[in-house]
Amino acid sequence: MSIKKKKKLSPTQQEYQQFAQAREPKRPILSNCIKAFFVGGLICTFGQVLQMFFIKYFHFSTESSGNPEVAVIIIITVILTGLGVFDHIAQFAGAGTVVPITGFANTIASASIEHRTEGYVLGVGGNMFKIAGPVIVFGVFSAFVVSLVVISLRALGVM
């Protein structure tokens, strides 16, 4: 708990929170990390195999083979999400499924399925990026800031 947050609490509240915290199970961080490492690693290995497959049999270049590979992983994720399996895998894997493209695909697919009942425009269209939206907004904004820095450095002749 941050100090700022703590200041707002009364002594009784602070005492209770310490009392409660001592009796709460902690997040199993170490085992979560290990699971995430192996599941995430497995997904990426599978991606690598797919890439090699596209290079060997479909004559993609090393750079362009990433595109069909990502598409295949997205399709698999969306199907697993639709079948209601993905959230159970994710409860086990944690960051292992969130960090690769699987996490991003799942946010969009799950939100679309969830809000289908409110119609295609306001439901699916309006809520599809409910969770993925902030990622895109801040991703694009960060890219913008970084490119401004690069342009300025180039103009100054540093780079």
Next chain:
Amino acid sequence: MLKGHQTWVFETKPTIIASAAVGGPYEANGPLASDFDLLHGDIRLGQDSFEKAEQKLQEQACETAIKKANLKKEDIQFLFGGDLINQIVPSSFSARTLSIPFLGLYGACSTSMEGLSLASLLVESKFAKNALVCVSSHNAASEKQYRYPTEYGSQKPPTAQWTVTGSGAALVADQGEGPKVTASTIGRVIDMGLSDPFNMGAAMAPAAVDTIEAHFRDLGRDPSYYDLIATGDLGRVGHRIAGDLLKKHGLNIPEELLTDCGLLIYSKDQPVVLAGGSGCGCCAVTTFGHFLNRMRKGELKKILVVATGALLSPMSYQQKESIPAIAHAVSIEI
């Protein structure tokens, strides 16, 4: 009659002449499955939305309770209903189907005992011969509203709870056979400044303790008066905290006496439920199904049910507000 600060004692002893519990697939796999009147394998109940499925749960619970009492819905004078969905639409919509004079309630997961208290009060005051209480929760509908989409893959911490898909109904009348409502303690809103919606047990435990203490203080009773004291949906985390907090406050309730509906409804080998059950339906189906059945069989004579509710909204949480909690206790005797 008011006794002490916040306890109603019902002298005419309003009787629960019938009760019903309807559940979903996870409840069907739990240890209380045999206490349900109706269990559904499909979380959507064949409806096209989760919200409609919840409405259906309520309609079925009400219809089953009315049928068990050998009455028709025209014979029911008032209906108290509540759930967790915005503007309590499942309750209002099922009241539309039933067309019984309706009062909608919101007390988060404490609504079951709030409704039972009010129904008993209505019967006690002779403003009604009978009143029906029906509350529900639906796992997917609640997740959708309070947290993330159902199929979204986020890892929940071990303190998180699983919203029960189910609806419980109880019919309270001025005469008849069955367990009797003898007293109700109306709780205060307690806020200990916790703000983690994945740890509601810890947020609600102080409210449960406050109401339990008030109940025994107002009535001058000892915990040994009861065969069972059950909190609503504190889960594993909140149950442990509440037990220790009661001891700290000098109220010694033996461990075998104090239990929690959120612990009873699921078994330990159902890993997705994490810390246990929650939601309006949790306390409702456990009380109106399991506990009342055990009372009718004679296994329990006097019970105290303390339904706990976390009074947060998705917006209040995003605005960094803490989670206030409430608990209402109802004493049922046979």
